[in-house]
Amino acid sequence: MSKTKPNILLIYTGGTIGMIKDFETGALRAFDFKTLLEKIPELHLLDCNIDTVSFNEPIDSSNMNPIYWVQIAELIETNYEQFDGFVVLHGSDTMSYSASALSFMLENLAKPVVFTGSQLPIGDLRTDAKENLITSIQIASLQNKNKPLIKEVCLYFEYKLFRANRTTKINAEHFEAFASYNYPELAESGVHLKVNSDYLFKPNLKKKLKVHKNLDNNIALLKLFPGMSSGLIKSVLSTPNLKAVIIETFGSGNCTTESWFINLLKEAIKKGIHIINVTQCAGGSVMMGHYETSSELKKIGVISGKDITSEAAICKLMYLLGQNISAKTFKTIYETPLRGELS
Template sequence: MKKILFLTTGGTISCEVTDDGLEPKLKGADLLKAVPELRTLGDITVKDLTLLDSSNLEPSNWSAWARLIGDNYSDYDAFVMTHGTDTMAYTASALSWMLIHLGKPVVLTGSQIPLSLTNSDARSNLELAFSVAASGLPGVFIAFGNKVIKGECAKKIFTRNLNAFESVNEAPVLYFGKEGVKKNLPSRENYGGFRVEEKVEPKVMAITVTPGLEPEIIDYAVMRGYKGLVLECYGAGGVDTKHHNLLPAIRRAVKQGVKIVCVSQCLFDGVDLSLYPMGILAAQAGVKSGGPMTLEAAVTKLMWSLANQPEEEE
C-alpha cells in the first residue's frame, strides 16, 4: 500500500457554516473521518498546514509547501493537498516549477461545496485525488470534478459548477465523460535528480490590457519596485500602439531590467507575437511570449524564474 502524505490548507472543502458565512474549520483528521474509504487507497499520514481561505495565500506559502514536499520526498510515495479553489491553479502552477524532475504524484483537490454539507462534491474529489496518488503517476495535478489536469495547465472557469476547472491548451490527463475515460497520461519514466527550487520573487504584477489603458500604469509598477510584469493582452498578443501607445513604457521598463511576459485574454490557443504588427512591435520592445500559458502559469513561472534563474535568457 502506497504511503501518502495528506496536506491540508483550508479552503471550501474544510468549511463549516458560521454566522459570518463559510469559514475553514475542518482539519485533515476530520476529512478522513468523514470519508473513511480513503484509508483503503493508501497508508495515509496527515499534516495540517493552514486553515485559510485560499484568497489569503501568499507566494511564501508555495515556497514553504515545496520545501516540505522536498523534505518528505524519500519517506512517501505520493502527496495529496486540499486547497481552496480560488487560487488552486496558482499553487499547482507554482509547485510545477518548483519541484524539479518530480517522479511522484502531487495532487491538489478541494470542493465547490463544503464537505460538512450533504450535497458536497468533496467526497468524490477526494476519492479521485487519492486514486491518482495511489497510481504513482508522476507530476503535479489538480483532481477535480470529472478531470485530472496538469498543474500548469489548470484554470478555474466556474464559480459554482462542480466541474470548476478546465485544462487549457492541453488535453486533461484523465477525463471522465459519457463516452468513458479519455487519457493523456504523462510518462512514468523516473527522471531522477529530483530537487526543489523554491525561491520566489513576489514583486510580479499582472496587468490586463483594456481599451484606453494608460501607459503610466507600467511606469507606476516599475516605480513601485516590481521586477516582472505579465501583460494579459488581446487575442494573439495585441497591445495599443496608437492613442494609448504602451510601447514606450514597455521599453522604459525593459531598459530598467523588468521582465515582461505576454499571455492572451482568450482561454485557448495562446499568443503568437509574430502574427500581427502589434505583437511584432511588442516583441521588438522586449516583451516575451508566454505562448499557450495561462495567466496563473505565467505569473508563477515569472516569479520563480526571476528568483532562481535571474540571468536566464528567454
C-alpha cells in the first residue's frame, strides 16, 4: 500500500449495508466486500487506499453482544499501526451501543473509528448505503499535517458525523435514523464537508493505545413508570450476581418519593450494587436534588448519569465494572467524562 495516501480499513460486521438485492428473485444476499471497488467505482475517487476485513460469519446487529465488541476491538488493535483510520460497517439497530462500547474500550485512541450502516441494502435503487459508506471513508482519511484529523470513535449517518457515545437511534424508517441531542455534530456533509473542529475529542497523544477487553454484563436497565410495583423492583434487585442497575427516571432525574422505593434502592446500595440515574428524556440532564422528587436519591448515594445516553450508560457501566474499580471511587469515576460521553 502507498505511504503517501491514508490507509483505511473497512471492518464488516453485518447489517443491511452488507446486503445486495438479487434482481431476478428479489431476495437479499450477502455482499462480497472483496469486490467492493468493482461494485462501487466511486471509491476510486477517494484519495486513500482501502482494504477490507469481515467477520467470519456476519451477524444481524440484533444479535450483537460484548463478545463481538471484543472482536471489533481486536481487529482494530491488530491493524492499528498499518492503518490511518477504520470504518466499521454495522447494522443500525444496535450501532449506538457498539460504537459507545468501542469508545470506552479503545483508550488513548489517536485515529478515527467511524461506524456507519444504512437503512436500505447497498444494491437497492434508493439506497443510502453508498453515501454513508463513501463519506465515512472520506472522513476516516482526513488528515492534518500527515496526522489523522479525527481521533475518536464516531458514527456517521445521513450527512452527519456524531460522537459515537452521544448517539441514539431515533427512527426505524427515515434515512435520518440517528440523533445526538446533548452534543453538536462533529461534521456535516453537504456540497463541502464541514468539520466542527472545536467539538472534536482531544486525546492524550503521549500515551499508547490501550484496548480494554474485560466487560462485565451483570447489570440491569429499569425504566420507571407510574404505578410500578415493589415486586418488580425487588425481582430485578434480587437477580443473581447483579452488580449495577441503571434506572431511567422522569425528567431531570425524578422518581416516586414512596418510602418502599427509596428503601429498596438504599438496601441495594448497602449490598454493593451501584445504582445509576439516567433520564428517560431524549435530551437534557439528570440534576439530582433540583427537585424534591430526586433529593432522596442523592442522599442515599445514587450515581448521576448527568446527560449520558442510556446506550452509553450501559456500555460505560460494563467497561468500568470490568476494571475492578473500588466501591469508594466508582461513583466519582462514573460521574467523570472519560471519552466525551458527559458534558
